[in-house]
Amino acid sequence: MDAISYERAGDVSSALRAAQQPGTMFIGGGTNLLDLMKGGVERPVHLVDITHLRGLDTIGTLPDGGLRIGALVRNSDAANHALVREQYPLLSQAFLSGASPQLRNMATVGGNLMQRTRCGYFYDTAFTQCNKRQPGSGCASIEGQNRTHAILGASSQCVAVNPSDMSVALVALDAVVRVSSLRGERTIPIAEFHRLPADRPEVDTTLQPGELITAVDLPPPLFSDHSHYLKVRDRASYAFALVSVAAALQMDGHMVRTAHIALGGVAHKPWRASVAEQMLSGKPLTDTTLRAAAAAAMGEAQPLSGNRFKVQLAQRSIVRAVNQAAGRTGGVA
Known part of the structure; x- marks a missing residue:
């Protein structure tokens, strides 16, 4: 030992x-x-042990009307906080989709951001081929069990996916991560916090050595009325996403003024479906437009032998999540 x-x-x-x-x-x-x-x-x-650092376990409003969630706030406390539930229901839903109640009672917002991939080859040290554990050793998942792995943004070095539900919602909400070091403080847009694997899959985030996450800042709430977090998984409790969708809309009647869509379970980081957002924003929300946007979101997908089903699953999940966010219960998935 x-x-x-x-x-x-x-x-x-x-x-x-x-x-x-x-x-x-x-x-x-x-x-x-x-x-x-x-x-x-x-x-x-x-x-x-940073669990007793004062000031990092609170939630409070920002001068611009946004919200600051301390890095040591427990996932369950964040999910059930009145301001999160009322102003950022998408984030509350994502928190409650993750893990189990017992784990949510212990897990922190900062720790959620830093959790490692749930790839079985990464967790089992009996497998020597894992570039994330041992750079240069190879990736056993590419030719092995890859049903839960990436269809977007992967590389020949790693095809694992980010497991966080919270982070997917934060990407859709354009959150910012605050970090401190002996050099001072800086902020990292959440979309730039996690990395794609490229040739350095062992490096999960853009944090620098010696930096500590202190808080997550949310912009003023724009999507309180029209948002939905959809998580598709093998069982209803304590399972990681095969595909998840965080859909946040600003609506004007049947018109989508702004669409933010982020995907989980499909890439090494939460994946922003920018093409789909552009196809939906400024247009009436129809089944035809929505299906076309969902298909375009998968335009760069490169599925593996065991996860080709994820391409269609992701498309159908985007359609369903956006319809739910818009209140279109009659929409077709």
Whole structure:
């Protein structure tokens, strides 16, 4: 067993100073990190407990009318917060779609952003071919079990998908991630926070060494009346998405003024369906237009041997989620 040292940080500054030690990792709820440590996938030498940092466990309004959610806010608390439920129902639905009630009671917003892929080859160290665990070793999923894997944005190095439900909703809502380091503070648009694999699949995010997520900022609510989070999975509870869709619309009668659509379960990061958004925005919402937009969203799809079904599933899920967001119960999926 590897030796691990532990300390509880008293404030953000002390947490950042402690992170300068090589092999250090922050631990909040630990719902993903502890699993990775038990399996020997992650091997930190020093854990810095940030669960008691004051100010990072609150939700509050911003001067522009937006909302700031602290990185240590529990997923269950965020999902059930009055401002989140009323002004950002899409995000509340995404939180409640993730994991189980027990895990949501422990998991934090910052930890949710940082969770690693759920690829079986990545989690099982008996498989030596995993470029995410051992860069340059190969990707067993490409020729192996790949039913749950990526159909968009993958590379010859990795075909795993991001497992977060919360992040898909945040991408549709144009959220911003706030981070701190000893160099100061900076913000990262959520669409730029997670990476596509390219030739560096072991690097999941654009965080720099020594940086700590402190909050997620949401812009003023624009989609309170017309949004929907749809998660298609193998079972109704505690399962990761085969495909998920976060649909957020601004409507003027039957006209779509603005459409934001993000997909989960299809790529190494939450995938913004920009082409579909452009095809829907400024037009009446009809079955024909919606089906065409959904098909266009899959125009660059490159399915693997075991997940070709995801292409049609994603199209039908986009149609259903947008119809639900618009209140078109009679629309065809």
